[in-house]
Amino acid sequence: MPKNARRQNPKPKENWKNPPDDKKSIFVRSELDDYGLNIYEFRILAHVARRESPKRGCDESQENMARLCGMSQRMVLEVLKVLCEAGILRKEKSSIRRTNIYRLNPGSEWKHPRELENIRQKGKSPKTQKLQEKDEQINETEAIEVEVISKKNVLAEEE
Numbered sequence: 001m002p003k004n005a006r007r008q009n010p011k012p013k014e015n016w017k018n019p020p021d022d023k024k025s026i027f028v029r030s031e032l033d034d035y036g037l038n039i040y041e042f043r044i045l046a047h048v049a050r051r052e053s054p055k056r057g058c059d060e061s062q063e064n065m066a067r068l069c070g071m072s073q074r075m076v077l078e079v080l081k082v083l084c085e086a087g088i089l090r091k092e093k094s095s096i097r098r099t100n101i102y103r104l105n106p107g108s109e110w111k112h113p114r115e116l117e118n119i120r121q122k123g124k125s126p127k128t129q130k131l132q133e134k135d136e137q138i139n140e141t142e143a144i145e146v147e148v149i150s151k152k153n154v155l156a157e158e159e
Helices: 041-053 062-069 075-086 113-123 126-158
Strands: 089-093 100-104
Touching: 041 062, 041 075, 041 100, 041 126, 062 075, 089 126
Parallel strands: none
Antiparallel strands: 089 100
16 A cells, blocks of 8 residues: 555445445446556546536545545545546636536546556655655565575475
């Protein structure tokens, strides 16, 4: 889990009810499922899609999105930047409120998934990039240690 994500579980509403059985609870197109979004990007996209209205779009504050989606405000900001840069969402300025308005773009406006990793790196702060590089180094070291242990086990079995 990235360092700037908080492990919070959003609290369910007190008046929650089971969804009706006459509709599927969720439908995800295969193009979206295969796009390569990480769990944070997917969660924010789902939240914006649920909250978007034809007239107002999704005008929820980043603070509320963070609270409802169980992540930090910084993570929400970075994810929204990535989704907008990838062409999945578009950001509009609100004429009456301080918050931005987010709308889903049609699939024809999405950038190719190959560009996603470059978009993610471009949108990160230097501090976040350093933390991610450190995590990658730790993961690489752990992978090497596992490989060494495996080789030792194979050698021990051959003896």
